[in-house]
Amino acid sequence: MSVADRRAERARRQPPAVVLRHLGEPGTVMRDLCAGLEEEGVPVLLETSEPATAESRPAQAGAVAMAFAAAQASTLGVGIGVDAAAVCVHHAKRPAASPVLTADLTQARWCGHNAARLVVGLPFKQRPGTTGERMEESWPHS
Amino acid sequence: MSVADRRAERARRQPPAVVLRHLGEPGTVMRDLCAGLEEEGVPVLLETSEPATAESRPAQAGAVAMAFAAAQASTLGVGIGVDAAAVCVHHAKRPAASPVLTADLTQARWCGHNAARLVVGLPFKQRPGTTGERMEESWPHS
């Protein structure tokens, strides 16, 4: 069994969680991602990817491929990949090349929220900087 | 990569489907299972397991283990295992030892329906022979 396989095996024995794979040391990007997931109440499992595999691909494909692999490893079917330039959220049931969403590193917090919302079936949060949707809530009148 | 890993890899490239693993030749049990899935409109992928791995375990554990492995391989996270005595429906997100349902071979059709319903989030059909639940539908009166 390869390292990746053993890791997948381990993940299966863990409590259900979104899997987050990233290059190098956890920094503020990872902190933001985890914060988004924690605020939504969905657990996350951090794993460092070997830079070797990731660096041989272009930046975004790195995040996408990592996210897809992470999604396969996640008992919840949701994975996040982070490379030097991008964050990607993926779902195990989607085609590998068609991730749920990708964003630059400044939008990590938003990605974390939406990875969690993917798990519990809530509509995604509006991407920061886009216009808000109408009617978050409303009080009845009489 | 082992045989099992390659198979999982192949499944991922397939269209989304429930994965069904069984011992030996497809027979009426498999036909019933597939009929249940087809009637509900959810695709299924048939795979024969090597008897070697399965026979070394007790009958039910065989079906359960096969179902769990099948669920891991399924892009929909739902797997079915069939051994000489039992049918098991499993979900990738559940603990390996706690399948969604197990039944004897005569209830294969019912298992097929419920594997499909697991995918689309419909309540399970009543197990054949148990008393039906109330109120399948009702017409309003005026």
Added chain:
Amino acid sequence: MTAGRTARGDTATLVVGVDIGNSTTEACVAELGVDGPRYLGGALAPTSGVKGTAENVPGVVKVVHEALSAAGRSADELATVLVNEATPVISGLAMETITETIITESTMIGHNPDTPGGAGLGVGTTVAFAELADCPPGEPVVCVVGAGVDFEDAAAGIDAAVARGVAVTGAVVRADDANLIVNRLSTPIPVVDEVTLVEKVPLGMPAAVEVAEPGRTVRTLSNSYGIATLFELTPEQTRMVAPVARALVGNRSAVVVRTPHGDIADRRIPAGTLTLIGEHSTLSVGVDAGAEEIMATLRRVAPLSDATGESGTHVGGMLAAVRDAMTETLADAPDTHDSPDAHDAPDARTGGQDVRIQDILAVDTFVPQHVTGALAGEFALENAVALAAMVRTSRGPMEALAEQIRAALGTDVVVGGVEADMAVLGALTTPGTERPVAILDLGGGSTDAALAMPGGDVTSVHLAGAGDLVTKLIDSELGLENRELAEDIKRHPLAKSESFFHVRMEDGTARFFDEPLPADAFARVVVLGEEGMRPIPTRHSLEKIRQVRRSAKHKVFVVNAVRALERVAPGGNLREIGFVVVLGGSALDFEIPDLIAEAVAGSGIVCGTGNVRGSQGPRNAVATGLVAEHAAGPR
């Protein structure tokens, strides 16, 4: 605590007020000092036996001890126990189904299998699958596939007939095989499956099979003129077929068979009559006239002196049972006739057999019932009327009960003032209230109201119908046949388990769980009760269950709250009431107080759930009132 006692000196006396309710007995401990009562705590327990009888003693002893120990006091410090008047209230519930749906000659199949097959409309003569091979070419047929026919054989047989030139336009199938058959046909046809009594489908008759696209409903068979077009009906025949079309509205699939006398009838079942005896007039009304008519008749004879129901009907039985139960209670009470209560209606006499129904609440409801003659186990929502009735004495056999409590506790027992007055006094300990204040005491069997005007006058009323009727409506409208589950549904919000790891709450929010949820809850609506999630074993949607729950609360409590407030308000004008304080067990409900507040908001009333003594919520008002009254000294 010790400091408090010392500060007040030795003059402080320890008293406990006890309110014996129909369902719940409540206690309030206080120390009476020079500057009024100092409340130390309270307790509550289920009432033992029928309110106002000697059976109540164990419950009273229990709450007194619990209240004392919660306050850190011992029984021998206790000076006086104050008990409310505990006038027995007996209430009853009954239900009459007043409509019935009957299909004759197997005219139609109006069920909704989860997985019908094909889409579109097929018209032809019904032919058994076994006879398909003998069908002459050219004739359009609808194939009826009975039990035991394999789906591959069914598809092959239909395809062979089509190849011979037989126009097989649709099929009706016993098994859950519709898509399996359609997927194997060279040309898809509409197929309705899971028709349990398929052998009863009349053969050799013109028939139509319609299946709509997923998420849509049939358009032709639910339209009288659609059926008329298919079967070339005359206007007279179209008139006959109109009920069939109406019954099929909203279905995704349907079958209509044209038989010589086929019909679907919505029969009204003659239910018993109810005779309402007012002080000035007596009127009878058929229960099948519906709740609105019954309540209008009630208003016409008001004030009500008594009511009787036709014997042999549920209503007759219920009214008799309520009367008998009260008679039995009073038979145990030698002192029934002492001190009639000035606050109660003069008709509430309680002598011997002279027990009279004081109020009735009729509510329109529906009950899911199997349709007679249906081929696929269809249910129809039949109309029904639920009735609550109430008998209440002006004063229970209190002295005997007080004597027994005295003996059991070894302290002085004082039978306190009028219950409504006590409730108002207790309610006024809610912060933010002042006279004119009305209380609404929402119990299990009755809804009681009292209005206290600034001068101190209290008017009160006791109406039939409260929390138990809500539970019954939920139980029967959802067809649960499980009162305890219905009670859970009444009290708690719903959710739907959407995966093994999360549920969606009825407000749309999601909640994630670390441990996988039980498989038997999968995709089910669950009620979030005290002991966790409880699946509801029906196929009703979350929205449907929620709507039944809320409408049951509305039909009982909003109606009764308005009825009660109009009866106590000066000139029936709600604007004369400044504050409404909602009390009682049903005031603990998570939505009933809001429903009532919304209903009276237009009248400029401040309405909210009571918070007795600023801490007890809607509980303990009468017990607290007893203490307050006692502390104020003899009036």
Added chain:
Amino acid sequence: MTAGRTARGDTATLVVGVDIGNSTTEACVAELGVDGPRYLGGALAPTSGVKGTAENVPGVVKVVHEALSAAGRSADELATVLVNEATPVISGLAMETITETIITESTMIGHNPDTPGGAGLGVGTTVAFAELADCPPGEPVVCVVGAGVDFEDAAAGIDAAVARGVAVTGAVVRADDANLIVNRLSTPIPVVDEVTLVEKVPLGMPAAVEVAEPGRTVRTLSNSYGIATLFELTPEQTRMVAPVARALVGNRSAVVVRTPHGDIADRRIPAGTLTLIGEHSTLSVGVDAGAEEIMATLRRVAPLSDATGESGTHVGGMLAAVRDAMTETLADAPDTHDSPDAHDAPDARTGGQDVRIQDILAVDTFVPQHVTGALAGEFALENAVALAAMVRTSRGPMEALAEQIRAALGTDVVVGGVEADMAVLGALTTPGTERPVAILDLGGGSTDAALAMPGGDVTSVHLAGAGDLVTKLIDSELGLENRELAEDIKRHPLAKSESFFHVRMEDGTARFFDEPLPADAFARVVVLGEEGMRPIPTRHSLEKIRQVRRSAKHKVFVVNAVRALERVAPGGNLREIGFVVVLGGSALDFEIPDLIAEAVAGSGIVCGTGNVRGSQGPRNAVATGLVAEHAAGPR
């Protein structure tokens, strides 16, 4: 086809009936032989320009050619084109918001963040996070955490204050950080987050923060007496705070700040008045009195001769615009005054400037609006009144139009009989119908009805309000600001995409897809329109959207159907009508005909969607009637 022609001999003449509707122009081709008309087909296209004007010619030419080519005939075989009277109808819609919610002094926060933190109730003085370190121990405080404070710092700061003995009981936070903060505290507190204008929360004031368990709603801050208890309010102050409690009903989290003059007001906005001029009396009614009052006033002045709206209001503007548009249309028509139509109300005079409003429909609705003074972007559902008005002439400038059609097509053009008579004749080609029959023509701008008695008498009525008003109500009640999406929602069922591979239909059934659904539809409500799934960009639940859709249809079409049938029925008694045939574009709707059928079912009426000529559904009635009338020869 050729055989058919030959069989009928050379005496058969080819005619096309053309119905110019407000929205749609329809044609019906037939061959008139000795034994009546033989229908060959039809066509339909959007009406070009305003009905009854020369602009209609291109549309007419188009449908005639399409109908002929569909029937396999050429234009030079055509003998006669029959055109309906095409009386112009101009309708208009307007909306007035009549309530407004204003929060003063930032008294409350009533929004529902998805993820508030903690659970319970906290009461204390509001303190900015930066000042927390200076708080003396002992004092209960509610911490206000502004923008830019990191959640770890927030949690550390609160924990430090607590360690010093400051009772931090709750927090109000700018960012979406509630759970992040609560998870890091030694003792959890209720935290309301995503308060966008957190810097406006008044500091140094008593405040309460309440967060309910998931799936539950606040119990204390939505109860007037709960707030009174927390802030020790007098009865007078409690009365002031009651609207705050009411606004918070149903929220999972809430903040109330007690400021000296803090208030929340439900102001009624004085909207304009509407003056309804009847034949016998004139009455004015304020639009803010609501739809019920407006419609009651309308009944009091009936029959209506005209209506005016206060200038400077939406209603005034709308009525003036409708009038102007009609005046302009008529100005193009030199022959306006020829042959006034006996079937129409005598008040529908059309001379020059003398254009009069013929009917008005008022509907109560609501519009989600930002609450003035709200701190977290809260919306309130403000009450509004929507109005539809209609002007219709007795006869349009038909001769000019007929002349132009004649020129364009090179055939004889005959202006046919009265529109209502033609519609009835066409409707009676629906199988299963006979006189007495009423038609209900549900269009875009108006709902028309006609009753044909067995003798042949036809009574007709034209009412304001139809499909376009339904679309407008859906648009505004959901706050879409997208009429085209609203039209889609009106016409098609809803679904919710629950995963990347399946959607749940509004009837609860599921549908699986082989291809992953687009990520932007994930967990969204979608409408299943002709071009596939279209996500609805709001956060309304499927049930909410469905309920708005159905109630809009009910408010317009059920109300108008009953109004119209009562006006045409002998003595207003619906039981005199045997059959109701529903026609027009809105009769194609998947639920409007069912809603109407249900509403009239009690009156023993057979009601269904028309099926003109047994094949055209609810379309083509007038065009078919023109042919039928022509075939029957001069009466």
